Amino acid sequence: MPDTLPQGRPAHRPVVAPALLDEYRARGFVTVPGILEPALVSALKQATDRLWEAGRGLAEKTRHYDLSAGHHAGNPRIRRVSSPTELDPVFEQAAFDSVLGDIAADLIGGPVKFYHSKINFKLPGGGEEIGWHQDWPVFPHTNANLVALSVPLTPSRRANGCLRTIPGSHLGGARSHWAGGRYVLNCNESMTDEELAAAEDSEVDPGDVVAHHGLVVHGSAPNPSPDIRTTWIIQYAAADAFAYTAPVIDSRHRNRMVRGEPARHARVEAGVIELPPDFSAGYSSIYSLQTGRAG
Template sequence: MAQLTEAQKDQFWTEGVLVVEDAVTADELAQLRAVINGWIEESRQHTEDYGETLDGRKRFDLEPSHTAQQPALRRVQSPEEVSDVFAHVMRNARTVDLVAELIGPAIRFHHGKVNTKLPGAATKVKFHQDFTFQPMTNDDMITALLFVDDVTLDNGPLEVVPGSHKGPLYSLWHNGVFTGAVADEVHDAHQDRITTCIGKAGSVCLMHASLLHGSAPNLSDGPRTLYITTYYSEDAVELSPNALPSTLTHELVRGEVSGMIRCIAYEMERPEVPKDTSFFAQQENAN
């Protein structure tokens, strides 16, 4: 049975973004929250990034302002590797069917992460395009941002530039440094077109990987947590090292293997694989 209407599909391909409610069940959402709350409590015991991912970097990324009294866990890399709950949602949630309708029928999992903005933390994301971190032979690639909490105008919602996925791929390199962000003048040129993606917990924001986006700090007294999974068309192949490799990378989650490679024409600079825990440090180091 179709998960999306033709109008929703048209909106996605026109604007590069679509918010859909009830992307997970109430039980799945409750289980995700329980695991995340456990990680936040665990983070109180640490003063610096901790845990280890497949490539040797840290799994749990702490905001510089993090303390035991006011935890500021801002990212968990590849949560599917260390939580059966997250692995289940990555493979089986309604989110996956929504993505398959847009870029399938056959799709693979690329990477996953949890981004949290806890009250009082200064976590923000400068504008960028996901695709320029991870070029593929074709751009049928979707970042699915699952709202674990209600996302409001006050708690640091995703900010996007509708239609920008059809435009150029902007450089993340400035003065010889890979900053993980587009130039200020690129952001300023699109300022009047920026919109926010808000919705109730359990909704998902489906975002084309080439869409310009960022987000501001959480100014509310409640958390804003996203479980972010990236999926891509089965006939796409990576053109640079995966910045978030995991044991589940490239897992086929819908459809069948075609044995084909599909290519499109585009040009961009090679991305730099982060040496720190995550791209937050890349953006901070560029300041």
């Protein structure tokens, strides 16, 4: 096999152990411990620091920056940087050429393409809760073979609002993310006491990667700790999964192949799809949609 595929795509090199693949398929999420090289983690942290500083002086949100109330240069309160692959080549290289692409291809089980990415900052002293939700209903595709890779850039613990996931919830299909006629971007109303009791914390460190399926139910609590929690999240899709709706986070890199060849056919899973609102004119943020606040 050649070292690279056409258009400069790296050849897929399997990296996820079979036992972890089985865990992912059965539970809908898995942690791949210590998979990232320290040099890559360091480069991602430095690039994130540069983006944070670049957003410090913003007066209002932009296409790339989502700001929390009270943000100003002396007290930056950046909640999210969308599409960092457009802002710093370190993220583009990591998303497409590093072991992250191999992890995605392993879990997708074949050719994989990039959909979007974002850096989430869970601010200290109460950084906002993310309600229970699934990714696929927010950006439905012709099939649900989507995987999100969470790359912690700071230690992620229950005490600072780490990712929480419901094991096996991906096997139950899509849930409604509407309530009372309003799109709330969470499925809190469908959650049972048994599911809440089964929720697991993903307590991880820089160098680890947490992967979750597009239909697994997940969320996170507020961050009452004094330390920020920073995570880069990359959303990948199977090559034969095609979006039905406008992207919530667009990028010039959307649908660019990561491993393998582009699909010539769409694989369509049967079923009724509850659509999100039309985001073609722009997407506010998960924070404003879940709280009902504008902005």
